[in-house]
Structures are given as structure tokens and as C-alpha cells.
Amino acid sequence: EEYVEAESEEHLEERPPVITIMGHVDHGKTSLLDAIRNARVAHGEAGGITQHIGAYTVEQRDKKITFIDTPGHAAFSAMRERGAQATDIVIIVVAADDGVKPQTIEAIKHAKASKAPIIVAVNKMDKEGANPDLVKGQMAEHEVSPIDWGGDVEFVPVSAKTGEGIDDLLDNILLTAEVMELTANPEAAAKAVVVESSVEKGRGPVGTVIVQNGTLSVGDNVVCGKAFGRVRSLINDQGQQIKVLGPSETAVVVGLNEVPAAGDIMIAMESDKEAREYAQKRAEYERQKELSASTKTSLDELTALIAEGKL
Ligand code: GDP
Numbered sequence: 001e002e003y004v005e006a007e008s009e010e011h012l013e014e015r016p017p018v019i020t021i022m023g024h025v026d027h028g029k030t031s032l033l034d035a036i037r038n039a040r041v042a043h044g045e046a047g048g049i050t051q052h053i054g055a056y057t058v059e060q061r062d063k064k065i066t067f068i069d070t071p072g073h074a075a076f077s078a079m080r081e082r083g084a085q086a087t088d089i090v091i092i093v094v095a096a097d098d099g100v101k102p103q104t105i106e107a108i109k110h111a112k113a114s115k116a117p118i119i120v121a122v123n124k125m126d127k128e129g130a131n132p133d134l135v136k137g138q139m140a141e142h143e144v145s146p147i148d149w150g151g152d153v154e155f156v157p158v159s160a161k162t163g164e165g166i167d168d169l170l171d172n173i174l175l176t177a178e179v180m181e182l183t184a185n186p187e188a189a190a191k192a193v194v195v196e197s198s199v200e201k202g203r204g205p206v207g208t209v210i211v212q213n214g215t216l217s218v219g220d221n222v223v224c225g226k227a228f229g230r231v232r233s234l235i236n237d238q239g240q241q242i243k244v245l246g247p248s249e250t251a252v253v254v255g256l257n258e259v260p261a262a263g264d265i266m267i268a269m270e271s272d273k274e275a276r277e278y279a280q281k282r283a284e285y286e287r288q289k290e291l292s293a294s295t296k297t298s299l300d301e302l303t304a305l306i307a308e309g310k311l
Contacts, residue, residue: 015184015247016057016064017177018086018210020076021121022107023093024100028123031160032093033069039166054196054208055250056237060170065177066210066248068195070262076110079193079263086193086210086263089176090116091169092144093123096130096157100138108142117176118144119154121169126159184247188214190268194224194260195250205259206252209245209266216245216253216268221275225264226286228279229256230272 021029037056050056057066068076068087079086090111094104111118120139122132136146136155145151154172158165192209200206207224209216216222220231232255234242245251253266257279260266269275288306292299 011185011187012183013186013247015182016066016249017088017173017180017182018066018068018248019089019091019173020068020087020116021091021093022076022103022110023121024095024098024103024107027093027095027098027101027104028160029093032091032121032123032158033067035160035163035166036067036170037069039163050237051235051239053235053237053250053252055210057248057250058170060167060174063174064248065170065173066250068210070196076114078261079195085114085116086195086212087114087116088180088182089119089173090114091119091121091173093121094135094139095124096122096132096135097124097127099131099134100142104139105142108139108144112143117180119156119169119172119176120144120146121165122155122157123160125157125164126162132157182248184211184213186215186246189270190214190216190220190222190245190266192216192245192253192266194262194264194266196262197259199259203254205256206254207256207260207264207266208250208252210250211245211247213247214268215247216251216266218243220268221270221272222253222256222266222268223275223278223282224253224256224260224266226279226283227256227258227260227264228275230275231255 021033023029036058037050054070055066055068057064092107122135144153146155156165156169156172158169190211191213192211194207194209197207218231218234231253234245234251236242236251288302292302
């Protein structure tokens with residue numbers, strides 16, 4: 001199989017945005033993710049059962065939006081620590097009746113460090129004590145300034161309970177994405193990021209990935225962190241078996257030899273041999289890094305010692 005160069009400009013095509021929702025506990029991250037998913041799951045028949053796989057794609061005005069469905073800041077941090085910029089836009093949820101709290105501030109820090117644009121979802125607007133202006137004031141104190149106050153961040157009032165504002169929120173995501181001009185090359189060798197993983201009965205080690213570039217296909221030889229394998233099947237967020245997965249799309253990958261970690265990058269290789277060798281090199285590198293840390297020998301010194309046959 002021949003692959004065109006990943007960055008080859010003529011093959012760049014628009015790709016859907018990938019979204020992470022962050023915010024303080026109980027402010028409605030899970031509820032909002034559920035409300036969005038239940039409202040508009042892409043490629044699903046009405047009433048189709050959605051599966052929790054760690055990410056899902058919805059459709060809004062014939063455009064796709066992929067959400068990372070693993071609330072909590074830990075997964076986001078794990079991905080960033082591995083250098084995986086898995087998110088294009090960060091939604092920070094703030095409960096309108098509770099205002100800015102410690103984990104809201106943490107979310108702001110994560111979002112700013114990742115340089116991803118922020119949209120604030122002011123949630124629980126259905127509640128009597130809802131005070132969106134208070135939220136705006138508190139967020140502005142943390143340099144998240146509302147557009148209508150002369151800043152650059154959109155604040156969208158929503159209710160995960162009644163569904164109010166969900167449409168606006170999705171429209172705002174599309175507008176932000178349009179400005180970002182997100183592109184990928186569907187013809188390149190696949191590069192994807194793992195958002196969730198587990199061992200499943202009958203399937204073995206599996207990982208939910210979001211494709212960042214290229215197209216991942218059933219039959220591809222892949223390396224993923226220390227794991228490797230051949231893609232045996234791809235199962236989307238509707239539980240359907242699919243053959244190919246394009247940029248910003250998500251599916252469970254079956255066929256790995258071991259469980260990958262959240263944040264691991266999956267790369268399609270030309271051959272089974274190459275994938276295996278690459279995975280072994282990665283494992284060896286990890287082993288050396290651990291040895292280096294435990295013996296306080298630098299990685300370079302260690303590599304030299306190994307080369308000289310002294311280790
Ligand atoms: P998370 O910890 O951020 O994931 O928050 P959850 O989604 O678990 O929500 C925490 C609580 O707030 C639950 O009892 C939800 O039912 C409730 N909740 C979430 N969104 C709304 C909303 O828009 N309106 C109201 N009234 N309650 C909400």
C-alpha cells in the first residue's frame with residue numbers, strides 16, 4: 001500500500017472539530033454530553049441505541065462534531081502529557097446557580113495551556129437561582145471575557161435538563177471551527193489518538209480512537225504506544241461495524257495485542273513486521289527510561305552503555 005505524504009497540501013480537506021467538555025463536579029458535564037448525544041447522534045437510526053465508547057459524533061446542519069465523552073480533567077491531562085493535542089475546542093461548563101468553583105479554574109488553566117479556543121456553556125438555566133451575569137463576571141476575573149463585554153469568548157446559556165440552548169451551543173462550535181479552518185489529509189497513513197481503552201470479552205484489548213489524520217481501515221497494521229496489531233474490526237458509537245474511519249471520526253479498534261493507554265498515538269504502518277519492530281523499540285525505550293530514572297543515569301549514557309554491551 002502506498003501512502004501520500006501526510007502534510008501534502010493538495011490533499012487537505014476540512015475535518016470536523018473535536019470537543020472536550022470540562023468544568024466543576026456536578027455542574028453538568030455528563031448531563032450535557034448525554035443531552036447532546038441523545039438529541040443528535042450522527043449516522044444513527046432514530047431511537048438507535050448509542051454505546052458508551054468514550055467519544056461520539058453528532059450532526060448539526062449537515063456538519064459533524066465529535067465529542068470526547070470521558071468527563072474529568074484527568075483524561076485530558078493524560079493526553080496532553082503525551083503530547084496528543086486531541087481537542088480543538090474546549091467547552092467549560094459552569095452551573096448558572098453555582099458560579100465559578102475550583103475545578104472551573106482548573107479547567108480554564110488546562111484550556112489556556114492547550115491553546116484551544118474556549119466556549120462557556122452556562123448550564124442549569126432552568127433553575128430558579130440561575131444568574132448568568134454572575135458567571136460572566138467571575139469568568140472575566142479569570143481572563144475568560146464574554147464577547148458581549150468586549151472579550152473574545154462566547155457564553156451560551158443552556159439547560160441539559162430541558163435541552164434549551166443545545167442548538168445554540170452546537171452552532172457556536174461550528175462557527176468557531178470554521179474560523180479555525182481545521183483540515184486533515186484523508187489519504188495519508190492513519191494517525192489516531194486513544195481516548196479510552198479496556199479488555200473486552202471476546203474482543204481482547206480494545207481502544208477507542210479519534211483519527212487525527214489519514215484514514216484508518218480494517219486490515220491496517222498499527223502500532224499504538226507499546227501495543228501493536230492488525231485492525232480486525234472498527235465499531236462506531238452506534239455499535240455498527242464499519243470499514244473505514246476518517247479524520248475526526250471515532251470508533252473502537254479491535255485487534256491489538258495489549259491494552260493501549262489514553263493519550264497513546266496509533267499509527268498505521270506499511271507492514272506487520274514494521275509495526276511489531278516499532279512497538280518493540282517503543283517498549284525498549286520505555287524500559288530504558290524507567291531504568292534511567294531508577295539508576296539516575298541519563299538516557300544518553302544508558303544508550304551508550306547498551307551500545308557498548310555493558311548493560
Ligand atoms: P458532572 O459532575 O459535571 O458530570 O454533573 P452531572 O451531569 O452529573 O450533573 C450533576 C447534577 O446536576 C445531576 O443531578 C443532574 O441531574 C443535574 N443537572 C445537570 N444539568 C442540569 C440542568 O441543566 N438543570 C438542572 N435543573 N439540573 C441539572
